[in-house]
Amino acid sequence: MPAKRPPVPLSRERIIDAALHIADSQGLRRLTMRRLGDALEVEAMAIYHHLPRGKDALMDALAEHVTAVRVEAGSSWQETAKAWCRAGREALRDHPGVLALALTKPPKGATTVSIRDQTEQLADAGLPAAADAVRTMRAFVFGSVAVEVQQSGWADPEVDTWTRRDERADADFERGLDALIKGLQI
Amino acid sequence: MPAKRPPVPLSRERIIDAALHIADSQGLRRLTMRRLGDALEVEAMAIYHHLPRGKDALMDALAEHVTAVRVEAGSSWQETAKAWCRAGREALRDHPGVLALALTKPPKGATTVSIRDQTEQLADAGLPAAADAVRTMRAFVFGSVAVEVQQSGWADPEVDTWTRRDERADADFERGLDALIKGLQI
DNA sequence: ACCTGAACACCGTTCAAGT
DNA sequence: ACCTGAACACCGTTCAAGT
Secondary structure (H helix, E strand, O other): OOOOOOOOOOOHHHHHHHHHHHHHHHOHHHOOHHHHHHHOOOOHHHHHHOOOOHHHHHHHHHHHHOOOOOOOOOOOHHHHHHHHHHHHHHHHHHOHHHHHHHHHOOOOOHHHHHHHHHHHHHHHOOOOOHHHHHHHHHHHHHHHHHHHHHHHOOOOOOHHHHHHHHHHHHHHHHHHHHHHHHHHOO | OOOOOOOOOOOHHHHHHHHHHHHHHHOHHHOOHHHHHHHOOOOHHHHHHOOOOHHHHHHHHHHHHOOOOOOOOOOOHHHHHHHHHHHHHHHHHHOHHHHHHHHHOOOOOHHHHHHHHHHHHHHHOOOOOHHHHHHHHHHHHHHHHHHHHHHHOOOOOOHHHHHHHHHHHHHHHHHHHHHHHHHHOO
16 A cells, blocks of 8 residues: 655645646646646645746746756857857757747746846857847747747657657757857858 | 628638637637637637637637748749748738747648748759758748747837837848848858 | 635537527 | 537636635
């Protein structure tokens, strides 16, 4: 007979992790407060204690989670810019289930901070018109990931083509990234 | 006393138009079958006669509507490529309410045809590796529109800054488009 | 402070029935 | 062929109540 584990207390972090898991594995439309409660072994209403604005707050938190990034300055603004783009891409790729939110919700909270940090870091490193550059970089990352994830929802034939598609996405991204950086230094 | 108009018969097209109007004006989350029925002066259940797979079919149709584009070949592959990108951008910008669907749903039906046409047209016009180029173009369009629409949901201060943001988005797009085309011809 | 239970208004979808 | 009405299972959220 399995012993009943002491109940882990609910927290904003645990809620978000469980929500990401549901969205990534079953899709955003199947992420409901009730199912989320089930996954956390708690009544749905308990969630409201940690996210007072309910599902809207949850959606905001999920978008923020895959969209707020922290990166250390590199040896040049070129390297720093690449690091930001790669980090942004990875964060989005990790949770395709909430990509629609990430690409669509206006930046808030930690995401706004992330954008500001990126802009300041690049400006300090000597990149002119850093704010414009950051917008261009965000567009590049968003577009790359959108096309890549969209394509991964196409046919599902063999593992072989799967990995080939993965490698192509990486190559596309790095090639585009180089071109983007070159374009910025004019 | 207003005369009762003869009821316009329901159709797939009228349903999609009404749905786009609701999504753009009130947001995707407020687009429900029942509200859609109200807008069409019909019971929600009548919609199922025209869209047998119900709300899923509606979402697919909306994504397709803003994502399937038709463009005539220009005088060079460069001009043709630009025309495709501009047309794709306009279609997405026209209906920000369903942008999340458009960027996220795997291409189907008319959208797949649109991608195939674009690829063939550019290959015929002499662009090498047309399929890769089309993926790059789609990523560029997706990213540009995502960032632009996301930003339009930020602060809402003055009409002055509004139009300035609009013009900047246009300038950003055209600048990026030129760079993209140049990158393709290497 | 944290969670539950019952309740309410709303949702997508089915199915038999109307015309 | 096209639409309705009633019904069902499910949803987000409130609120009073428990501990």
